[in-house]
Amino acid sequence: MGGAPHDALTAPAPRASLHPCYDRAAMPDSRPSVPDRFYITTAIAYANSKPGVHTLYEVIGADALARWHRMRGVPTRFLTGTDEHSVNIAMRSAEEGRTPREFVDEKVALFQAAEDALLISPDRFIRTTDPDHVRSAQEMVRRAHANGDIYVGTYEGWYCPNEGFRNATDVAETAAGTICPNHPDVPLQWLTEKNWFFRLSAYQERLERWYEEHPDFVQPDYRRNEMLGFIRGGLEDFSISRAGAGWGIPFPVLPDGSDARRPDGTWDPDAGTIYVWYDALINYITGAGFPDDPALFARWWPADLHVIGKDIARFHTIFWPAMLWSAGLEAPRHVWVHGWLLAQGERMSKSRGNFLDPLDFVAAFGADGARYVALREVAFDRDSDVSWDGFLRRYNADLANDFGNLVNRTVTMAGRYLGGERPAPRPAADAPLAAAWAGALRVVEEKLDGCLVNEALAALWDFVGAANKTVDAEAPWAMAKAAKAGDEAAATRLRDVLGDLLEACRLVALAAAPVMPGAAPRVLAQLGYAYPWAPDGTGGPALLDELAWGARAGEPGTLAVPTPLFPRLEIEAADDPAETSPAGAETGPAGSGPGRATASTPA
Numbered sequence: 001m002g003g004a005p006h007d008a009l010t011a012p013a014p015r016a017s018l019h020p021c022y023d024r025a026a027m028p029d030s031r032p033s034v035p036d037r038f039y040i041t042t043a044i045a046y047a048n049s050k051p052g053v054h055t056l057y058e059v060i061g062a063d064a065l066a067r068w069h070r071m072r073g074v075p076t077r078f079l080t081g082t083d084e085h086s087v088n089i090a091m092r093s094a095e096e097g098r099t100p101r102e103f104v105d106e107k108v109a110l111f112q113a114a115e116d117a118l119l120i121s122p123d124r125f126i127r128t129t130d131p132d133h134v135r136s137a138q139e140m141v142r143r144a145h146a147n148g149d150i151y152v153g154t155y156e157g158w159y160c161p162n163e164g165f166r167n168a169t170d171v172a173e174t175a176a177g178t179i180c181p182n183h184p185d186v187p188l189q190w191l192t193e194k195n196w197f198f199r200l201s202a203y204q205e206r207l208e209r210w211y212e213e214h215p216d217f218v219q220p221d222y223r224r225n226e227m228l229g230f231i232r233g234g235l236e237d238f239s240i241s242r243a244g245a246g247w248g249i250p251f252p253v254l255p256d257g258s259d260a261r262r263p264d265g266t267w268d269p270d271a272g273t274i275y276v277w278y279d280a281l282i283n284y285i286t287g288a289g290f291p292d293d294p295a296l297f298a299r300w301w302p303a304d305l306h307v308i309g310k311d312i313a314r315f316h317t318i319f320w321p322a323m324l325w326s327a328g329l330e331a332p333r334h335v336w337v338h339g340w341l342l343a344q345g346e347r348m349s350k351s352r353g354n355f356l357d358p359l360d361f362v363a364a365f366g367a368d369g370a371r372y373v374a375l376r377e378v379a380f381d382r383d384s385d386v387s388w389d390g391f392l393r394r395y396n397a398d399l400a401n402d403f404g405n406l407v408n409r410t411v412t413m414a415g416r417y418l419g420g421e422r423p424a425p426r427p428a429a430d431a432p433l434a435a436a437w438a439g440a441l442r443v444v445e446e447k448l449d450g451c452l453v454n455e456a457l458a459a460l461w462d463f464v465g466a467a468n469k470t471v472d473a474e475a476p477w478a479m480a481k482a483a484k485a486g487d488e489a490a491a492t493r494l495r496d497v498l499g500d501l502l503e504a505c506r507l508v509a510l511a512a513a514p515v516m517p518g519a520a521p522r523v524l525a526q527l528g529y530a531y532p533w534a535p536d537g538t539g540g541p542a543l544l545d546e547l548a549w550g551a552r553a554g555e556p557g558t559l560a561v562p563t564p565l566f567p568r569l570e571i572e573a574a575d576d577p578a579e580t581s582p583a584g585a586e587t588g589p590a591g592s593g594p595g596r597a598t599a600s601t602p603a
Contacts, residue, residue, distance in 0.1 A: 035069075035074050035304070036074075036075065037074065037075045037076070037077070037299065037300065037304075038066070038069040038074045038075070038076045038077070038304050038305075039076075039077045039079075039288060039300045039301070039302075039303045039304050039305075040062055040065055040066050040069075040076070040077070040078050040079070040303070040304060040305045040306075040307065041062070041078075041079040041080070041283075041284050041287065041303055041305070041306050041307065042058050042059050042062045042079070042080045042306075042307050042308070043058065043306075043307075043308045043309060043312060043316075044080070044081045044082055044083040044126065044128065044280060044283055045080075045081075045082050045083065045111055046082075046083050046086070047082040047083065047084045047089070047104045047107040047108050047111065048086070048088060048089055048092060048107065049107060050107070050110045050114075050357070051110060051111050051114045051358055052348060052355030052356060052357065052358065053341070053348075053355065053356040053357070053358050053361050053374065054340070054341040054347075054348035054355050054356070055355075056114060056115065056118060056120075056358050057338075057341060057374055057378060058307050058308070058309060058338055059080050059115065059118075059120055060118060060120070060371050060374050060375060061307060061338070061375055061380055061451075061453055062078065062080065062305075062307040063078065063118075063119075063120045063121060063122075064371070064375060064448075064453055064514045064515045065305070065307070065448065065451065065453070065514070066078035066121070066537075067121070067513065067514035067517060067536070067537035068448050068514040068543075070533075070536065070537035070538050071513060071514060071533060071537045071540065071543035072542055072543045072544055073541075073542040073543070076123075076538075077123045077124075077287075077288070077300050078121065078122045078123050079122060079123065079124055079126060079283070079284065079287035079288075080115070080120070080122045080125060080126070081122075081124070081125050081126035081127055081128075081283060081287075082104070082107070082108050082111055082125075082126075082127050082128070083128050083279075083280045083283075084100075084104040084108070084127055084128045084129050085128055085129075085247060085248040085249065085273070085274075085279055086161070086247075086248075086276075087161055087242070087245055087247075088161040089103060089104060089247065090245070090246065090247040091161065100247040101129070104127075104129065108127060112125060113359070114358040114359060117358065117359055117362045117367060118358060118362060118367055118370060118371060119367045119368075119371065119517055119518060119535075121517075121535070121536035121537070124287050126283050126286060126287050128249075128279055128280065128283060130286070132286055132292055133282065133283060133286040134249050135291065135292065136282050136283075136285060136286040136290050136291055136292075137249050137274050137278060137279050137282045137286075138249065138250070138252040138274070139290070139291045139327075140278060140282050140285075140323065140327050141196075141240070141251065141252055141253060141274060141278055142252055142253065143326065143327035143328065144198060144240075144278075144323070144326045144327060145253050145257070147326050147327070147328075148199075149198060149199045149202070149326040150196050150197060150198050150199065150240060150253075151196070151197055151199065152194060152195070152196055152197075152255050153194070153195065153196075153197045153237070153239075154192065154193070154194050154195075155191065155192070155193055155194075155195045155197075155239050156190075156191070156192040157190070157191065158170075158171050158178065158180075158188045158189070158190060158191075159188065159189045159190070159191045160180040160182075160186060160188055160189075161186055161187075161189065166180055166188070167236070171188065182311055193242075193243045193244075194243060194255075195239040195240070195241045195242065195243065195272070195275070196239070196240050196241040196251065196253075196272075197237045197238060197239055197240065198237060198238055198239075198240050198278070198319075198322075198323065198326075199237050200235045200236065200237050200238055200318070200319065200322055201234075201235045201236060201237055203235070203321075203322035203325065203326075204231065204234070204235050206322075206325065207231050207235070207318060207321065207322065208228075208231055208232070210321060210331065211224070211227070211228050211231065216334060217317070217331075217333075217334060217335065218313070218317045218334075218335050218337065219334065219335070219336050219337070219450075219451065220336075220337065220381045220382075223310065223313060223337040226313070227313060227314065227317045227318060230314060230318065231318060235318070238277070238319065239275055240274065240275050240276075240277065240278040241272045241273065241274060241275045241278075242272055242273050242275045243272045244272070245272065245273045245275075246269070246273075247273075248273030248274060248275070248279065249273060249274040249279055250267035250268075250271060250273060250274075251267075251271040251272045251273055251274050252267075252271070253271065254268060254270070254271050255271075277315055277319055277320075277323070278323070281315065281316070281319070281320050281323065284303055284306065284332070285297070285301060285324075285329065288300040288301040288303070289301075290329075301329070301330065302329075302330040302331060302332050302333055303332040303333065304332075304333050304334060305332075305333070305334045305335070305336060305451075306332050306334070306335045306336070307336050307338065307451075308335060308336070308337060308338070309337070309338060309339075309340065310337050310338065310339055310340065311340075313335070313337045316332075316335050317335050317337075320332070336380075336451045338380050338381065338382075339379065339381065339382040339383035339384065340383045340384075341378060341383075341384060341386050342383055342384065342385040342386065343355075343385070343386065343387070344385065344387075345385060348386075356388070358370075361374075361391075364392075364569070365391070365395050365569075366518075366566075367518055368515075368516035368517070368518045368519040369395050369399055369516075369566060371515055371516060372394075372395070372398070372399060372457070372512075372515055372516055373391040373394045373395050373398075374391075375453045375454060375457060375515055376394055376398065376454055376457045376458070376461075377390055377391055377394045377454075378454065379454050380451055380452055380453045380454055381451070381452060392569060395566070395569060396568055396569060398461055398464075399565070399566035400566045400567065400568040400569070401568070402461060402464045402465065402468060403461070403464050403508060403512075403565075403566070404564065404565045404566035405468070406464060406467055406468050406471070406501075406504070406505060406508075407505045407509075407523055407526065407562075407565060408562050408564060408565070409471065410471070410498065410501040410502055410504075410505055411502075411505075411526050411527065411559055411560070411562040412562045413476050413477070413480075413498060414498045414501075414502060414559055415559050415561070415562065416480075417476065417480040417483075417494060417498070418494075418495065418498065420558050420559050421556075421557075421558065421559070422499075422502060422527065422528045422556070422557040422558060422559050423495040423496070423498055423499035423502070424499050424550070424553040424554070425499040425500045425502070425503035425549065425550050425553055426496050426499060426500055427550065428549045428550060430496075431496075431500045431503075431549070432470070432500075433466065433467060433470060433500045433501075433503070433504055434500075434549040434550075436463055436466045437463060437504070437507055437549055438549070440459050440460060440462060440463035441507075441511070441547055443455075443456070443459035444456045444459050444460050444511055445544070447459065448514070453515070457512070457515065460508060460511055460512060463504070463507075463508065464504075464508055467501060467504040467505075467508075470497070470500070470501065470504075471501065474493075474497045476494055476497055476498060479491075479493055479494040479497070480494055502527055502559075503549065503550065503553075505523060505527060506523075506524065506527055506529065506552070507547060507549070509523035509524060509527075510524075510543065510546055510547055511547060513533070513537070513543075514537065517535065517537065519565060519566075522563070522565060523565065525560055526559065526560045526561075526562060526563060527557070527559065527560075528557030528558050528559050528560060529552065529555075529557065
């Protein structure tokens, strides 16, 4: 972010001797076919107010992907956190009579509470105020300076207090004036100030080569094409510092190239502060150990996957690789760009007030239900229009009616007809459901590896539907009646069918565990199985081995008393938020209102 320098005379041509990175061949991706580790990150959230479901959606998705890898036995590192330096935060805290640190501490606690409620399991929750992150950001600036990639120039242009410097192509002209499309209600400021600039234009050719040699670097493909088109349109240098901003990481270099740190350990305020991307983006390498722990960094960098929103794709897929190359570091291996949550066609955002509170979300649906409906109802590769009623219908249809009912009636029938003994499933060759499972598992694995979580869940629930159809077609209650009358063939078939259905319940619970980590152990307990993984998905056997049909067929077991997993919810009519909410209050999506979800008819 940040426009090209206004004064071109302050942008000297790069000295070839200082640029060992521009034309260096990209390091090959030498990962084995079975990964020996998986490092996944989310964008860090702006800590200026309470979080919304639209903000945490990517965190829920990334957490599911992290758990999928952990449960498969892949050493995994998952990073999320908060972005805490901005002029807007300094202004907001001053208005409230508090220090910026007090302000962000309060907001960060809200994010952490929401993530805890949603069962998010990061290996680290990073804050840009963390001391090691300060060191990391300053080291990256020093490396860019040593490589001749930053210089002092004059910025003149628009500045959004919520997002930063805006190029002419990043603002929109409306009847009300020039606005930031992402924050239309926040007045823009016109600034002229001397800043440090990063020489992005020098990396034009290398970025084009990188995209050509790594066609899967940005996914989905249409996002890659958007970014490649932006690169080919010509790259401008961007600002990496702010003058006169007291809340931020001190810029470590003075305009004459000398160290900005004084003999007493304080920083010269005339050096300014590090601005936005040389602060926020650096968190990904800080979280991997840079620069304090070289061994840890060598283990985890480059990142395997950055999960980000489409509004910051350019900075992660163009700015970030160039910044890393300038410092002599590798670019991330993959960047996944998801879309926005929309409410009646309008982007959900805190500034618009049309967002869902994550704690209300969990209170209504439970942690597992909230995670499921978010990842099933919202596509992970494009924008999705959502509503409270849509989430409620999805919960009732998929969890209460389909899966919850399948588990409940299967365990109930097996307990009643077989005295609580858990029958083994038939061999895969003899079980029609086994063939359906093999096809479903192939799709689930392919879609999760491809970050299409919603499509993986759709395939898994197609199998749930097949299992429910088996119940209806086989009618175990009729076989039980015949068996009770002495029909041995009916008794044998009853055990076979119920064994297959119990196996279907086991397999679905385990395959869905990355999305519903709290429900999986409860399902297995009802089926009489232990759940060998830790709460974060580590420590158990390889998940794909456990997802083989009949993987536990030789183990005797006793079923537990069936317990409802997902009570059906009814929504009571809610007053129109526009009529009941005070000015500025936060509500659910326009026209929907959260209402009150109440349980009924347990499944």
